[in-house]
Amino acid sequence: MTEEDFKNRFSTDIECRLYFSEVKWDGKFICKNCGSNERWENRGNYRCKGCRTIHYATAGTMLNQSNINLKKWFEIIWYIANSNWEERLTAGKIKNKFNLGSNKTAIELINKIHKAMENIENYKLSGDIIAYFGYIKWTNTIPDFKNGFRIFLALEYDGRQRIKLKNFSSLIKEDKLINDNIDPGRNLSIIKYNDNSKFYYTLMGVGILIGNKNELLSILINNLGKYLKNLSKSLIDKKGLYTEFTFRYNHKDKDNFQIFSELLSEFVKNQNLYN
Numbered sequence: 001m002t003e004e005d006f007k008n009r010f011s012t013d014i015e016c017r018l019y020f021s022e023v024k025w026d027g028k029f030i031c032k033n034c035g036s037n038e039r040w041e042n043r044g045n046y047r048c049k050g051c052r053t054i055h056y057a058t059a060g061t062m063l064n065q066s067n068i069n070l071k072k073w074f075e076i077i078w079y080i081a082n083s084n085w086e087e088r089l090t091a092g093k094i095k096n097k098f099n100l101g102s103n104k105t106a107i108e109l110i111n112k113i114h115k116a117m118e119n120i121e122n123y124k125l126s127g128d129i130i131a132y133f134g135y136i137k138w139t140n141t142i143p144d145f146k147n148g149f150r151i152f153l154a155l156e157y158d159g160r161q162r163i164k165l166k167n168f169s170s171l172i173k174e175d176k177l178i179n180d181n182i183d184p185g186r187n188l189s190i191i192k193y194n195d196n197s198k199f200y201y202t203l204m205g206v207g208i209l210i211g212n213k214n215e216l217l218s219i220l221i222n223n224l225g226k227y228l229k230n231l232s233k234s235l236i237d238k239k240g241l242y243t244e245f246t247f248r249y250n251h252k253d254k255d256n257f258q259i260f261s262e263l264l265s266e267f268v269k270n271q272n273l274y275n
């Protein structure tokens with residue numbers, strides 16, 4: 001979908017609400033008050049024909065009582081669906097680009113987006129997998145990362161090319177990461193690096209195993225390298241970095257409206273799922 005198509009399709013808050021209502025009810029409207037499945041539309045919200053209750057589009061969803069109006073949410077999600085590897089989400093960037101009132105609002109927004117991405121990526125890899133345990137040590141001294149940090153990277157490479165990328169503390173057992181992220185019964189190789197080799201070079205090691213010309217590898221190495229450089233500049237929210245990288249990588253072949261819809265579908269879900 002082009003930028004212009006999107007702007008025309010969602011040019012008002014009401015159009016966005018109506019779309020949100022449609023995604024939320026998915027054609028299966030039932031009034032909680034009276035059980036009727038008939039409704040009118042009311043400024044993008046649904047109004048029950050049985051008891052006339054208005055069912056607000058965002059009520060009960062993750063965007064319930066958001067400080068940001070729905071049209072702006074749509075614009076931000078659309079921006080994310082179209083952004084490239086180097087456009088990491090940062091509170092400052094989002095705040096300026098979308099004229100959000102405060103840093104607090106921007107941070108809350110980014111947390112919600114990361115949570116939605118995490119939920120979408122909450123499945124286990126299957127098939128042929130290489131799981132890599134490594135350690136990143138910075139050459140420059142960065143206060144919060146004095147000792148570097150441990151990283152888990154699992155690559156599914158038999159056609160689907162999906163990844164799981166996480167950093168983890170020494171309190172977490174490697175077995176748990178394997179069990180949480182990879183289906184049992186898969187074809188799994190595990191590679192461990194316990195020295196302080198730079199991550200870039202250890203990734204090259206993984207690359208040799210998979211084959212250097214593999215598209216997966218070039219994307220991983222080129223882009224993860226950029227991500228990690230950015231990390232040294234902004235240390236806030238390192239968990240979000242992995243979440244974003246994983247989401248972007250696993251969605252690299254999808255079109256912009258597909259990505260937009262997937263994210264939006266997470267936001268219509270019951271807000272309690274996010275607490």
Ligand SMILES: [Zn+2]
Pocket residue numbers: 031032033034035036048049050051052053
């Ligand atoms: Zn009703």
